Amino acid sequence: MAYVVNHLPEYPNERVLVGPKTFADAGIYKISEDTALVQTLDFFTPIVNNPYDYGQIAAANALSDVYAMGGKPLTAMNILCYPLKLLDRDILVEILKGGADKINESGAALVGGHTLQDNEIKYGLSITGIIHPDKIVTNAGAMAGDVLVLTKPLGTGLIISAIKANKVLAEHISLATKSMVCLNKAASDAMLEVGVSACTDITGFGLIGHAYEMAEASKITLSFFAERIPIFEDCERYVKMGLIPGVSKLSKKYLKDAVRIDPKVRKELVDVLFDAQTSGGLLISLPKGRVEMLCTKLRGKGVVTVEVIGEVHERGDVSIIVTP
Numbered sequence: 606m607a608y609v610v611n612h613l614p615e616y617p618n619e620r621v622l623v624g625p626k627t628f629a630d631a632g633i634y635k636i637s638e639d640t641a642l643v644q645t646l647d648f649f650t651p652i653v654n655n656p657y658d659y660g661q662i663a664a665a666n667a668l669s670d671v672y673a674m675g676g677k678p679l680t681a682m683n684i685l686c687y688p689l690k691l692l693d694r695d696i697l698v699e700i701l702k703g704g705a706d707k708i709n710e711s712g713a714a715l716v717g718g719h720t721l722q723d724n725e726i727k728y729g730l731s732i733t734g735i736i737h738p739d740k741i742v743t744n745a746g747a748m749a750g751d752v753l754v755l756t757k758p759l760g761t762g763l764i765i766s767a768i769k770a771n772k773v774l775a776e777h778i779s780l781a782t783k784s785m786v787c788l789n790k791a792a793s794d795a796m797l798e799v800g801v802s803a804c805t806d807i808t809g810f811g812l813i814g815h816a817y818e819m820a821e822a823s824k825i826t827l828s829f830f831a832e833r834i835p836i837f838e839d840c841e842r843y844v845k846m847g848l849i850p851g852v853s854k855l856s857k858k859y860l861k862d863a864v865r866i867d868p869k870v871r872k873e874l875v876d877v878l879f880d881a882q883t884s885g886g887l888l889i890s891l892p893k894g895r896v897e898m899l900c901t902k903l904r905g906k907g908v909v910t911v912e913v914i915g916e917v918h919e920r921g922d923v924s925i926i927v928t929p
């Protein structure tokens with residue numbers, strides 16, 4: 606993507622507070638001194654077999670970037686590609702119902718959408734939210750001395766890959782679905798109440814990929830304690846079965862010089878840390894003195910997974926360090 610963005614013309618606009626140059630998947634446009642729009646969109650092919658769950662996951666995933674920046678979603682629009690002639694319309698109803706229910710849970714309003722005839726189903730949403738221009742949480746504010754908190758387990762990419770290969774354990778489908786349909790709203794509310802330095806949601810680049818972006822944007826080095834990182838229990842079995850998603854392999858290859866991994870960290874676990882996530886949790890960086898307060902608030906708001914997984918250091922020779 607960087608190649609493409611760098612070859613596009615630049616049309617500077619002083620109202621654009623976060624734009625394409627930062628490679629963020631959400632943009633922010635200032636309307637007035639106290640209001641800015643936060644906009645994002647995401648869509649993908651089915652990742653689970655249940656159409657209602659797929660719709661819910663697509664919506665939770667599309668909303669996630671708004672929550673990661675500390676915004677409040679206001680409106681949503683459906684994006685749908687669908688083989689109308691081949692597939693039962695009831696499936697379409699279930700997908701859109703899943704999306705609509707999640708949007709309703711977020712407090713936003715579904716205001717429209719667009720459908721296109723296509724050979725393969727693709728569904729997602731564009732989301733518009735609001736945010737105070739001075740209260741935007743970005744991935745650029747992490748500071749040495751901060752600690753890192755993660756709010757969902759890793760491994761959805763491996764589990765989705767195992768679903769597609771028909772090799773998945775039933776309990777993994779239900780655990781991963783439960784996690785992916787969960788909005789990052791409660792986590793975002795807690796982080797705004799406590800006040801944090803930086804945040805990113807964990808999606809297609811995996812934990813290490815999004816952490817790398819945070820390290821580069823904040824000009825610091827992040828270290829992770831591998832054994833403390835929450836993962837779906839036994840999802841490493843899919844690494845051993847050769848079911849690592851292609852995008853996860855690419856992240857690992859692309860980032861190999863930016864990451865220093867202690868040889869004592871299990872090889873399979875390393876692949877989970879690079880695993881591409883769908884509707885993953887928030888990675889929050891905040892001063893050590895406030896971490897107890899954040900964890901208490903997260904749990905109080907019903908966030909199931911709350912783990913302190915790493916620390917922020919002055920910029921060193923690599924972006925990321927992983928120790929056992």
Ligand code: CO
Pocket residue numbers: 630645646647670808
């Ligand atoms: Co996104």
Ligand code: CO
Pocket residue numbers: 630669670673805806807808
């Ligand atoms: Co994101």
